[in-house]
Amino acid sequence: MHGDMAMLLLADSRLPAGGHAHSGGAEEAVRVGAITGPEDLARFLRGRLATAGVVTAALAAAACEVGSNPQPGRWQRLDAEADARISSPAQREASRTQGRLLVRTTRRIWPSESLETLAQAVPDGAHHPVALGAAAAAAGCEPRQAALAAAYTSVTAPATAAVRLLGLDPVLVHRLLADLAPALNDAAHEACVIQADDWSDLPAHAAPALDLLAEQHLRTEVRLFVS
Amino acid sequence: METLRSDPPLTLRQTGPGVVHLVSTAAGPLGGDHLDLTIDVAPLTSLSVFSVASTLALPGRSLLTVTARVGSGASLHYSPEPIVLADGCDLRVQVRLELAPDASVFWREELVFGRHGEPSGRCHTRLDATVGGVPLLRQELVIGDPATHDSPAVFGTAHCAGSTLLTGDLPRERHLADGCAVLPLAGPGTLVSALAPDTVELRRRLEWGERLADKTLP
Numbered sequence: 001m002h003g004d005m006a007m008l009l010l011a012d013s014r015l016p017a018g019g020h021a022h023s024g025g026a027e028e029a030v031r032v033g034a035i036t037g038p039e040d041l042a043r044f045l046r047g048r049l050a051t052a053g054v055v056t057a058a059l060a061a062a063a064c065e066v067g068s069n070p071q072p073g074r075w076q077r078l079d080a081e082a083d084a085r086i087s088s089p090a091q092r093e094a095s096r097t098q099g100r101l102l103v104r105t106t107r108r109i110w111p112s113e114s115l116e117t118l119a120q121a122v123p124d125g126a127h128h129p130v131a132l133g134a135a136a137a138a139a140g141c142e143p144r145q146a147a148l149a150a151a152y153t154s155v156t157a158p159a160t161a162a163v164r165l166l167g168l169d170p171v172l173v174h175r176l177l178a179d180l181a182p183a184l185n186d187a188a189h190e191a192c193v194i195q196a197d198d199w200s201d202l203p204a205h206a207a208p209a210l211d212l213l214a215e216q217h218l219r220t221e222v223r224l225f226v227s
Numbered sequence: 228m229e230t231l232r233s234d235p236p237l238t239l240r241q242t243g244p245g246v247v248h249l250v251s252t253a254a255g256p257l258g259g260d261h262l263d264l265t266i267d268v269a270p271l272t273s274l275s276v277f278s279v280a281s282t283l284a285l286p287g288r289s290l291l292t293v294t295a296r297v298g299s300g301a302s303l304h305y306s307p308e309p310i311v312l313a314d315g316c317d318l319r320v321q322v323r324l325e326l327a328p329d330a331s332v333f334w335r336e337e338l339v340f341g342r343h344g345e346p347s348g349r350c351h352t353r354l355d356a357t358v359g360g361v362p363l364l365r366q367e368l369v370i371g372d373p374a375t376h377d378s379p380a381v382f383g384t385a386h387c388a389g390s391t392l393l394t395g396d397l398p399r400e401r402h403l404a405d406g407c408a409v410l411p412l413a414g415p416g417t418l419v420s421a422l423a424p425d426t427v428e429l430r431r432r433l434e435w436g437e438r439l440a441d442k443t444l445p
Contacts, residue, residue, distance in 0.1 A: 025380065029379050029380070034383060035379055040379055043377060043378045043379060043380075044378055044380045045380075046374055046375055047375045047378020047380035047381040048378070050369070050372070050375045050378075050381070051375075051380065051381060052380075080361060080362060080413075081362055083362075083412075083413035084362035084363060084364055084365045084412075084414065085365050086413075087364065087366065087410045087412060087418045088410050089401055089411055183374075200355065200365070202365075204353065204355075204365035204366055204367045205368075205369065206367060207378075207380050207381045208368075208381070208382065208385075208388055208390075208421075208422050209378075209379060209380055209382060209385075209422065210381075211420055212403070212406065212407075212408050212422065213380075215403045215410070216403060
């Protein structure tokens with residue numbers, strides 16, 4: 001039962017791990033005019049969930065499973081699978097920055113072998129979903145709960161960013177998030193069909209527009225969000 | 228060239244030393260077709276694969292699998308003409324590239340979301356590239372799914388998407404232009420990724436990125 005509570009803490013934007021500094025491409029999409037209002041935002045979120053969201057959910061579920069039997073080699077192999085699924089260097093850097101901060105924070109909240117071995121195995125900062133799964137394991141979550149938290153944060157960060165950047169009605173934007181509940185559940189469900197220790201077949205959905213937005217964002221001088 | 232074997236609707240023709248063209252000798256792929264292409268490039272040899280025309284994916288469920296193994300010191304250039312996803316098609320493409328650590332590869336894929344004036348058919352592609360058994364790039368694209376197709380996060384307003392994977396001795400530099408990015412991967416390779424309103428522009432963008440990713444290209 002305490003896995004439920006831990007999942008809520010991990011998914012909460014108030015977790016002091018720097019998640020609020022990332023917009024998941026929404027800031028650049030707003031800047032270039034690809035998101036101008038709630039309809040664009042709804043399509044953006046649905047596309048992000050079906051690509052980056054599904055992939056991070058699957059990696060987080062796999063990491064949660066590794067966390068129950070953590071070994072340095074397993075962490076490094078899973079982190080390499082994450083690397084192969086993120087072709088944009090800007091997104092890899094953002095993912096590792098968030099992963100590093102998350103490990104630093106959650107090590108103090110849930111001291112555990114899972115997070116200690118991950119920090120040692122990937123000293124430059126594990127990818128965010130790997131860190132999230134490791135923290136979920138440390139906190140007593142099941143892989144499905146880790147996947148839900150990962151899929152959830154993949155859409156809540158850009159949704160909140162869009163509210164701030166475009167001055168959208170926050171209630172309306174929360175309605176968009178509520179509409180994503182079935183897709184979010186499906187993503188978490190799909191994420192848990194894992195072959196133990198063979199992660200080559202995990203989802204690898206790419207989003208070419210997100211890659212372009214992430215690279216462009218780094219070249220934009222005035223930014224509110226890191227990514 | 229050691230072995231060259233094919234059956235319609237896909238025929239292989241040797242058109243030069245180390246050069247093969249894919250020739251469509253029937254309409255397709257269409258519903259029920261399962262096309263399978265296996266390429267083995269022996270160590271220290273080189274092979275180029277082109278096609279004489281674009282491939283039109285026709286209505287119904289079809290499957291295209293491509294497996295390429297590229298040995299030590301070998302090079303493979305693969306750049307067939309685009310696959311056009313006709314309305315009603317349901318095409319699955321699975322590509323597996325198994326590369327030796329010092330293999331050099333140029334692998335281009337272009338997809339067109341429907342013929343002129345028609346909505347796109349459905350397509351699900353997956354590319355898995357490994358170098359010495361270590362994953363370099365795993366990438367799936369889903370085209371024509373009404374829930375996500377017009378998402379500003381996925382394809383935006385583009386009508387074509389393409390990418391070129393390059394490996395070998397390459398500069399690790401990022402470049403960006405309208406609708407095209409040159410993305411050094413975490414492993415030993417670079418992905419050129421482009422979105423465009425039409426096939427001419429898609430090719431122009433990819434070629435721009437390819438020349439920056441590999442400065443030895445003409």
